[in-house]
Amino acid sequence: MTTNLFFQQVANGLAIGSVYAIFALGYTLIFSILGIINFAHGAVFTLGAYFTFTLTGTAFGFNGLLAQQKLPFSLWFPLALLGGALLAGLISVIIERLAFRPLRRRGADSLLTLVSSLGLAVAIVNIIQFLVGAEAYSYPSSALNDILTPFLFLFPDGKVPLALRVPLTEPPIIVRMVQVVIFATSIFILIALTYLINGTKVGKAMRAVAEDATTSSLLGISTDRLIQFTFFLSGFVGGIAGVLVGMSVGITGPYFGIAFGLKGLAVIVLGGLGSIPGAVLGGLVIGLGEALVPAEYIGYKDAVAFAVLFIVLLIRPQGLLGRVFIQKV
Amino acid sequence: MDFFSTYGFLIVSMLFQAMLGLSLYIPLMTGQLSLASPGFYALGGYIAAILSTTVFLPEGGGKWESGTFPIIYVLIETVLAGLASALLALLIGFPSLRLRGIYLALATIAFVEIVRVLSLNLEITGKAIGIFGVPQPFINKFDYVVLALPLLIASAWFVYRLERSRVGRAFTALREDELAAAAMGVNPTTNKVLAFVLGAVLAGMVGAISAHFLNTWNARQGTFDVSILVLAYVIIGGSRTFLGPILGGLLLTALPEVLRAIAGIQGLPLFLSQFLLDGRLIIYGLLIVVAPLFYPQGLITPDLFKRRAVKTKEAGA
Numbered sequence: 001m002t003t004n005l006f007f008q009q010v011a012n013g014l015a016i017g018s019v020y021a022i023f024a025l026g027y028t029l030i031f032s033i034l035g036i037i038n039f040a041h042g043a044v045f046t047l048g049a050y051f052t053f054t055l056t057g058t059a060f061g062f063n064g065l066l067a068q069q070k071l072p073f074s075l076w077f078p079l080a081l082l083g084g085a086l087l088a089g090l091i092s093v094i095i096e097r098l099a100f101r102p103l104r105r106r107g108a109d110s111l112l113t114l115v116s117s118l119g120l121a122v123a124i125v126n127i128i129q130f131l132v133g134a135e136a137y138s139y140p141s142s143a144l145n146d147i148l149t150p151f152l153f154l155f156p157d158g159k160v161p162l163a164l165r166v167p168l169t170e171p172p173i174i175v176r177m178v179q180v181v182i183f184a185t186s187i188f189i190l191i192a193l194t195y196l197i198n199g200t201k202v203g204k205a206m207r208a209v210a211e212d213a214t215t216s217s218l219l220g221i222s223t224d225r226l227i228q229f230t231f232f233l234s235g236f237v238g239g240i241a242g243v244l245v246g247m248s249v250g251i252t253g254p255y256f257g258i259a260f261g262l263k264g265l266a267v268i269v270l271g272g273l274g275s276i277p278g279a280v281l282g283g284l285v286i287g288l289g290e291a292l293v294p295a296e297y298i299g300y301k302d303a304v305a306f307a308v309l310f311i312v313l314l315i316r317p318q319g320l321l322g323r324v325f326i327q328k329v
Numbered sequence: 330m331d332f333f334s335t336y337g338f339l340i341v342s343m344l345f346q347a348m349l350g351l352s353l354y355i356p357l358m359t360g361q362l363s364l365a366s367p368g369f370y371a372l373g374g375y376i377a378a379i380l381s382t383t384v385f386l387p388e389g390g391g392k393w394e395s396g397t398f399p400i401i402y403v404l405i406e407t408v409l410a411g412l413a414s415a416l417l418a419l420l421i422g423f424p425s426l427r428l429r430g431i432y433l434a435l436a437t438i439a440f441v442e443i444v445r446v447l448s449l450n451l452e453i454t455g456k457a458i459g460i461f462g463v464p465q466p467f468i469n470k471f472d473y474v475v476l477a478l479p480l481l482i483a484s485a486w487f488v489y490r491l492e493r494s495r496v497g498r499a500f501t502a503l504r505e506d507e508l509a510a511a512a513m514g515v516n517p518t519t520n521k522v523l524a525f526v527l528g529a530v531l532a533g534m535v536g537a538i539s540a541h542f543l544n545t546w547n548a549r550q551g552t553f554d555v556s557i558l559v560l561a562y563v564i565i566g567g568s569r570t571f572l573g574p575i576l577g578g579l580l581l582t583a584l585p586e587v588l589r590a591i592a593g594i595q596g597l598p599l600f601l602s603q604f605l606l607d608g609r610l611i612i613y614g615l616l617i618v619v620a621p622l623f624y625p626q627g628l629i630t631p632d633l634f635k636r637r638a639v640k641t642k643e644a645g646a
Contacts, residue, residue, distance in 0.1 A: 037431055065600065102622050111362050111430060112621045115564050119617025122557055126610040262442060262553060265435055273431075303446035306439040313436045314424045 017287020042261020092235020272322020
């Protein structure tokens with residue numbers, strides 16, 4: 001691998017890794033409060049991408065109940081992204097109501113809740129397929145160019161449209177504009193979330209509930225509402241992650257969030273379940289790890305995350321930045 | 330015999346799925362949620378498909394004397410698949426069963442995904458195309474019942490006896506309280522690995538016969554989707570007695586056909602019949618969400634068999 005290729009892949013890896021990071025944060029937020037992995041998070045990711053697609057006012061394909069339908073209006077892409085993420089957050093709140101709250105009320109085993117969220121994920125994915133078919137969608141290039149053009153400031157020579165080039169190297173390192181937008185958006189979200197959790201009152205409440213739900217509810221924190229808010233936040237961020245990936249590689253069908261969701265699990269386990277800096281670190285490590293797979297073994301790229309997951313579980317189950325929990329009777 | 334030629338495929342599939350349900354149930358007896366069954370199922374299928382298309386060939390490259398693939402070879406493949414699964418399960422079981430609950434579920438998901446990616450990329454597994462033309466030991470699909478039914482009965486009987494043995498009670502003790510069980514002299518690791526290996530062996534054997542049954546084997550056979558389906562059998566059928574996953578596997582595999590029959594009723598609104606035809610997985614998913622609320626232990630619970638005891642208890646309370 002030449003030095004240039006290496007840096008090229010590092011750039012690619014950082015872009016995808018930053019999406020892994022914000023996606024995995026959705027798992028982390030819920031896990032740190034409930035101690036449960038929300039398997040429906042991958043479905044929320046998918047929904048964010050599809051909602052945004054719908055809001056751009058593009059028609060659906062030829063299959064499904066909504067074949068050839070489209071909204072009577074179309075939104076500017078950043079607005080559509082925001083709307084899609086809000087709707088994804090809303091769905092996430094509904095998921096909490098359907099799959100988490102009833103079982104929590106009954107004091108059910110956390111594995112049962114995991115299964116229940118898995119069931120909801122299956123239902124959501126197949127509802128999407130039922131409504132708009134299993135085909136791949138991609139955001140209309142006109143909508144994307146709207147937001148990418150303002151960034152088009154280096155070497156727009158037509159050969160590599162919408163890309164930055166580092167000019168002094170040969171072959172040049174090319175960073176697609178989409179990657180820059182993805183990376184910038186992810187970093188922005190990371191900073192905003194960190195501020196929300198460490199610098200605001202609601203963040204303080206979240207940390208309190210994560211530490212001890214019973215005590216914090218005795219101290220006047222409405223646990224149920226806080227859990228709802230956490231689910232909204234998780235869905236919102238997960239939805240944005242879905243749109244970002246959709247921008248980069250397209251929406252490859254209703255199942256694309258499931259595969260991504262499984263990788264997200266590897267990310268949070270690597271970083272340490274429930275640890276926010278851990279999720280970020282895990283996302284970047286796995287993104288870079290995937291990007292640095294040599295070209296001749298590219299077919300094994302998808303196994304990187306799972307191999308990492310497996311090895312981490314065996315060697316250091318608490319993850320890179322996690323805390324060790326001692327099981328008490 | 331019209332019934333069997335129409336529904337033969339379905340009936341045998343139901344038996345296979347019931348066994349897969351059972352293979353997930355066995356580790357669950359010790360309280361370990363392992364989603365690894367599809368990985369071993371895929372492994373068993375590949376072993377049978379590779380052996381029967383490359384090693385067990387008729388002499389001289391012609392046809393088999395009997396016209397069909399000898400059943401004895403299918404049995405050999407099934408045993409080999411079981412052995413290979415047992416070895417692999419031992420290998421990954423010892424380190425990963427130190428993990429509990431969610432961590433074990435994650436490790437087994439990772440295992441299933443790694444198996445899938447490997448089979449998509451290795452030359453010997455036919456890469457993305459898979460292995461075609463796995464030879465048929467029978468002319469009719471329904472005839473596979475002579476392999477599937479005895480295996481189901483044998484494995485069900487085995488689990489039934491297991492539940493009532495010393496080992497089975499050790500499993501239950503681990504499920505109820507690992508620490509207390511360990512204090513009573515039950516070795517958690519040994520018993521968990523044993524349960525994990527037994528489940529893997531069953532899944533591998535089912536895979537070997539399935540490869541013949543389906544005629545082809547590829548990376549789509551053992552995926553995370555299958556994990557969820559098999560999990561649904563156990564959750565909906567029942568996770569506290571071996572009859573639960575068997576019933577769950579039988580019922581849920583038959584469900585699409587039942588829905589198709591309902592969708593065929595005259596005078597149903599078009600979107601509804603369309604939903605019944607295409608929305609099978611939506612219904613599965615919602616069932617998995619709803620079932621734990623109404624039947625926390627599944628449709629079949631051990632209490633069903635001691636109804637009287639329960640009733641007197643309720644009357645007393």
